[in-house]
Amino acid sequence: xxxxxxxxxxxxxxxxxxxxxxxxxxxxxxxxxxxxxxxxxxxxxxxxxxxxxxxxxxxxxxxxxxxxxxxxxxxxxxxxxxxxxxxxxxxxxxxxxxxxxxxxxxxxxxxxxxxxxxxxxxxxxxxxxxxxxxxxxxxxxxxxxxxxxxxxxxxxxxxxxxxxxxxxxxxxxxxxxxxxxxxxxxxxxxxxxxxxxxxxxxxxxxxxxxxxxxxxxxxxxxxxxxxxxxxxxxxx
Amino acid sequence: xxxxxxxxxxxxxxxxxxxxxxxxxxxxxxxxxxxxxxxxxxxxxxxxxxxxxxxxxxxxxxxxxxxxxxxxxxxxxxxxxxxxxxxxxxxxxxxxxxxxxxxxxxxxxxxxxxxxxxxxxxxxxxxxxxxxxxxxxxxxxxxxxxxxxxxxxxxxxxxxxxxxxxxxxxxxxxxxxxxxxxxxxxxxxxxxxxxxxxxxxxxxxxx
Numbered sequence: 001x002x003x004x005x006x007x008x009x010x011x012x013x014x015x016x017x018x019x020x021x022x023x024x025x026x027x028x029x030x031x032x033x034x035x036x037x038x039x040x041x042x043x044x045x046x047x048x049x050x051x052x053x054x055x056x057x058x059x060x061x062x063x064x065x066x067x068x069x070x071x072x073x074x075x076x077x078x079x080x081x082x083x084x085x086x087x088x089x090x091x092x093x094x095x096x097x098x099x100x101x102x103x104x105x106x107x108x109x110x111x112x113x114x115x116x117x118x119x120x121x122x123x124x125x126x127x128x129x130x131x132x133x134x135x136x137x138x139x140x141x142x143x144x145x146x147x148x149x150x151x152x153x154x155x156x157x158x159x160x161x162x163x164x165x166x167x168x169x170x171x172x173x174x175x176x177x178x179x180x181x182x183x184x185x186x187x188x189x190x191x192x193x194x195x196x197x198x199x200x201x202x203x204x205x206x207x208x209x210x211x212x213x214x215x216x217x218x219x220x221x222x223x224x225x226x227x228x229x230x231x232x233x234x235x236x
Numbered sequence: 237x238x239x240x241x242x243x244x245x246x247x248x249x250x251x252x253x254x255x256x257x258x259x260x261x262x263x264x265x266x267x268x269x270x271x272x273x274x275x276x277x278x279x280x281x282x283x284x285x286x287x288x289x290x291x292x293x294x295x296x297x298x299x300x301x302x303x304x305x306x307x308x309x310x311x312x313x314x315x316x317x318x319x320x321x322x323x324x325x326x327x328x329x330x331x332x333x334x335x336x337x338x339x340x341x342x343x344x345x346x347x348x349x350x351x352x353x354x355x356x357x358x359x360x361x362x363x364x365x366x367x368x369x370x371x372x373x374x375x376x377x378x379x380x381x382x383x384x385x386x387x388x389x390x391x392x393x394x395x396x397x398x399x400x401x402x403x404x405x406x407x408x409x410x411x412x413x414x415x416x417x418x419x420x421x422x423x424x425x426x427x428x429x430x431x432x433x434x435x436x437x438x439x440x441x442x443x
Binding site for chain 1: 278279280307309310311312313329330333345346349350370371374375377378381382385386
């Protein structure tokens with residue numbers, strides 16, 4: 001491999017701790033090629049794929065998420081960081097599959113009928129996948145029938161619904177009411193999210209939780225799944 | 237003789253041009269307009285607190301206050317604040333809805349959920365508020381991330397300007413979308429402000 005050009009530095013010259021920090025910086029700056037290169041370097045050094053994922057990529061995106069929440073970063077920067085993370089995940093995904101580690105949970109996710117805004121939903125899906133969940137992404141503009149068919153087919157732990165518009169977010173209640181009508185509501189943990197939503201709205205439509213951002217969606221999913229499994233274990 | 241009581245409209249900066257135009261055309265001389273920065277739309281959670289602050293700042297100085305905002309992505313937070321402050325706002329989820337009218341807007345949204353809307357304000361500031369604010373000028377690769385699910389741009393025109401339609405078509409082409417132009421006039425913004433001002437509405441374009 002050619003030596004680093006003048007003015008650049010070779011990522012291979014960094015020790016593990018420095019390289020992790022560098023990946024966080026490169027993700028913050030949306031440098032996809034650098035994140036991909038660092039991912040390869042970690043793997044070549046014998047790091048397990050899940051360690052690369054958690055220590056370098058997921059942690060880097062968590063930092064980006066905090067600064068977005070605090071108004072330091074804006075949407076374009078978050079999208080560029082997400083794109084960089086996607087680059088690293090594309091390298092790791094087949095390796096993670098080869099390890100045979102079971103997903104920690106499964107979620108069916110999609111934006112509701114009438115809503116085509118999927119940036120937030122995509123970030124949540126990526127972070128959940130990074131956290132070890134299997135994500136079935138139904139894409140955009142989903143009618144209740146499509147959600148229900150996917151729940152029946154994939155038998156997930158979670159249903160995740162997203163909406164950006166004040167005019168489309170009430171459709172979440174339509175889907176949840178449909179679940180209730182078919183006596184299916186208790187089979188799934190329902191998470192809702194989107195810019196105009198809040199805790200009150202989540203409760204009003206009958207969701208289990210409202211998730212303000214992608215990092216909180218991951219924390220909430222882990223917590224609710226653990227609680228549900230504990231309840232089921234106690235019941236047996 | 238007592239001076240007529242003054243009224244205040246607290247408006248989104250994106251409506252400043254239109255609200256002041258309506259004030260001028262209708263001769264609402266007792267009506268003042270105070271605007272908040274349109275950039276608040278990038279952080280909708282800040283709209284309700286900012287409106288509350290503006291109401292409290294002005295309450296003692298005006299006989300009545302009206303808010304020219306839609307829900308604007310606050311998810312009901314603005315309405316909660318206005319209920320506490322006993323102030324009304326123009327009905328509707330956002331300015332697209334009150335310009336087009338609720339039923340016409342619902343038809344547009346139902347016909348194509350992947351519709352990106354422009355008003356006169358957004359068209360005037362398209363480069364700054366869309367292209368630059370979304371980072372598309374610096375990172376063209378983000379264009380499909382933002383607009384990949386959109387199919388068309390609908391320009392809701394408030395006032396006829398010769399270059400505006402061409403500008404809307406250029407904006408649509410920049411985003412890779414089909415362009416539809418609808419002359420809406422000021423829609424419910426006009427009628428709501430007229431009701432607030434308590435004056436006979438003078439017909440403005442379009443009739």
